[in-house]
Amino acid sequence: MRSAIAGQVISQVVREWRTIARAPIDVANPLMFFFLGISLFAIGTGGEREGLAEIGPAVIWVLVLLANLLSLDTLFKRDHADGTLEQLLLLAQPVFVPVLGKVIVHWCFTGVMMTLLTPLSALVMNLTLDQTWILMLTLILGTPSLSLIGAIGAALTVGLRSGGVLLALVVLPLYLPVLIFGVSAAYLAGDGLAVTAQLYWLGAIAVLALTLAPFAVTQALAISVEQT
Amino acid sequence: MSTPPLLSANKLRCERDMRVLFKDLSFSVGAGECVELLGPNGSGKSTLLRALAGLYPDVEGEVSVAASMYVGHRNGLNVLLTPRENLQWYAGITGVGVTGIDAVLQRVGLYGFEDSACQRLSQGQQRRAGLAVLLLVDRPLWLLDEPLNALDTQGQALINDLLNEHCAANGAVFCATHQPLGEIATRSIVLGGG
Amino acid sequence: MTIKELWHRLGSPRWFYQMMGPWGTGLGVAAALLLITGTLWGLIIAPPDYQQGNSFRIIYVHVPTALVCQSAYIMMGVAGFLFLVWRMKLADMVVKVTVPFGMVMTALGLFTGSVWGAPTWGTWWEWDARTTSMLVLLFLYFGLYALRQAIPRAESAGRACALLALVGVINIPIIKYSVDWWLTLHQPATFTLTEAPSMPAEMWLPLLVNVIGVYCLMGAVVISSLRTEILRRECNTSWVREELMGEPA
Incomplete structure (x- = not known):
């Protein structure tokens, strides 16, 4: 049983990996948007270094949220359109296992990538080294929740005409706690204060999301598939 | 035969957009049978198949389905x-x-x-x-929705062979199609105005 | 009647429609009486606040609306759970009809809060923890409303919204906690609503009357919109024709 489940996750992950290798633009676009958005903020505020450091952590986190949102649009779209999503729901036992595989790959190409890009963004936003480290730590702890919660919204809105904006309305309010804990940790670190509480909270939210979201995503996918 | 059918449906009823697609629909498909599902566009063939596969919950009635494979449009x-x-x-x-x-x-x-x-x-x-x-x-039961779509004559012959082999091996087929399958179909069910 | 029978009856829209008519009217009348009494009492009879003068009187509108919009969301989450697990049609309708009511009440709560903020805090908008949670609640209502509008099939829209309401209810405590914690840490509130120093009875009694009144209003609105929704969904059945036309089926 255990190896069967591992096999399911692996074959789903391999499939996602191959799909991304054939159409890398799907994952590259949100990352480019992420960097572009941060640069726009820096340019828009006149590049004044003190001011940038002040708003830096908030800008980076908000753009992580928005880039994540953009990437969610493509999470289930292709599978829904070509019919593989319904086959997944019919054939996988249990369904949430390959679904989790999909979300893990999504996280690798959004959360992890944006965390790795953070030193660059921090440079643009004139953050201190301490702040950068804490920011990366909160991102790596917070982004799994974004992918998991976001997948619920993506699953609910896949195949709907008004997908994009609707997804934002559904998902962004749910992202708020992650944003708050992530940003506040970076600010406190800038003042040289302890941020353990925030990190614990981000971890706790991630664990809660990991426990509940896969079931919600599965249910939401079934609801979307019944409409075709 | 005494073996239970692979697919049995009792008094199915489906309403979509305030329109009754089918009602009082009862049938069963046993091992070795290939049943074709005919009917004009919009008569509910695809909906019935999706319901039997488990993708569409809003059909009333009793259904029992063996382990199945579904291939849709x-x-x-x-x-x-x-x-x-x-x-x-x-x-x-x-x-x-x-x-x-x-x-x-x-x-x-x-x-x-x-x-x-x-x-x-x-x-x-x-x-x-x-x-x-x-x-x-x-899987013993195949639920197929227009399997002959897009296929050339050779492809259609291939599907014929596959269906025959599957039924000969005690499988069953329930297949929605707008062009009748011919002699391999053991029975037809017609939806909508039939 | 056993619990099980009651449960089955609650699942039947027809029973609900026929039994709940008087309840809707009754709650509506009670809401009207209570709200008129409480509001007049609060606005005219209650003494002015020793610090804020007469501007505090908006509390009689603000607090009840702010309370009821949170309760409405929780009710919706529970109904969503009932619908997803037991496929109770009525629960789906509860989720549907509560959204507009909750949205209006949240907006009203935010508006009155802002009007109150102008003379007391000296600003129309303050990123205070409570204000922010209310704003997020409004966004959660928006999401539910938009999702329902975007899905053409009523059955699917019901399931999707029930699921989203449930996810929202799980999130609300976390959102509330995070917002409280962040904004009070960030800028300590200079003025809190709940810890008003021992409000005298002649001030909080009318508030209580209005709070009860607004809950009665919620009951009345939900029940009457449920009955309309039931008629809309069951318009093909014989009992609805009988009910509306008075002719036996």
């Missing part, structure tokens, strides 16, 4: 991947071995194309690849 193929890669995915999520993939692809006439991305294949070849899943994941 869409082929269930990621067109960026090759037929082989698609079948590897199916093998992975269902837990059947990957060893049968080559034989299956050869059987549906995709030998030599197994490593080209599906989007480079013709519609008919994609349909073949989609139907190949039926052979890879061995």
Whole structure:
């Protein structure tokens, strides 16, 4: 049983990996948007270094949220359109296992990538080294929740005409706690204060999301598939 | 025969957009049978099949369905991947071995194309690849929605053979189609005005 | 009647429609009486606040609306759970009809809060923890409303919204906690609503009357919109024709 489940996750992950290798633009676009958005903020505020450091952590986190949102649009779209999503729901036992595989790959190409890009963004936003480290730590702890919660919204809105904006309305309010804990940790670190509480909270939210979201995503996918 | 049918439906009723698609629909499909489902566009053939497969919950009535494979209008193929890669995915999520993939692809006439991305294949070849899943994941009941779509004469003959073999091996087929299957169909059910 | 029978009856829209008519009217009348009494009492009879003068009187509108919009969301989450697990049609309708009511009440709560803020805090908008949670609640209502509008099939829209309401209810405590914690840490509130120093009875009694009144209003609105919704969904059945036309089926 255990190896069967591992096999399911692996074959789903391999499939996602191959799909991304054939159409890398799907994952590259949100990352480019992420960097572009941060640069726009820096340019828009006149590049004044003190001011940038002040708003830096908030800008980076908000753009992580928005880039994540953009990437969610493509999470289930292709599978829904070509019919593989319904086959997944019919054939996988249990369904949430390959679904989790999909979300893990999504996280690798959004959360992890944006965390790795953070030193660059921090440079643009004139953050201190301490702040950068804490920011990366909160991102790596917070982004799994974004992918998991976001997948619920993506699953609910896949195949709907008004997908994009609707997804934002559904998902962004749910992202708020992650944003708050992530940003506040970076600010406190800038003042040289302890941020353990925030990190614990981000971890706790991630664990809660990991426990509940896969079931919600599965249910939401079934609801979307019944409409075709 | 005393064996229970692989598919039995009792008093099914389905309403969609305030319109009754079908009501009081009862039928069963036993092992070795190939039942075709006929009816004009919009008569509810696809909805019935999706309901039997478990993809559409808003049908009233009792249904009992054996382990089944469903192939709908869409082929269930990621067109960026090759037929082989698609079948590897199916093998992975269902837990059947990957060893049968080559034989299956050869059987549906995709030998030599197994490593080209599906989007480079013709519609008919994609349909073949989609139907190949039926052979890879061995389930007694096949629920098919217009399997002959996009297929040329050879392809249609191939499907005929596959259906025959499956029924001969004590499987069952329930197949929605707008062109009658001919002599391999043991029975027909007609929806809408029939 | 056993619990099980009651449960089955609650699942039947027809029973609900026929039994709940008087309840809707009754709650509506009670809401009207209570709200008129409480509001007049609060606005005219209650003494002015020793610090804020007469501007505090908006509390009689603000607090009840702010309370009821949170309760409405929780009710919706519970109904969503009932619908997803037991496929109770009535629960789906509860989720549907509560959204507009909750949205209006949240907006009203935010508006009155802002009007109150102008003389007391000296600003129309303050990123205070409570204000922010209310704003997020409004967004959660928006999401539910938009999702329902975007899905053409009523059955699917019901399931999707039930699921989203449930996810929202799980999130609300976390959102509330995070917002409280962040904004009070960030800028300590200079003025809190709940810890008003021992409000005298002549001030909180009318508030209590209005709070009860607004809950009665919620009951009345939900029940009457449920009955309309039931008629709309069951318009093909014989009992609805009988009910509306007075002719036996």
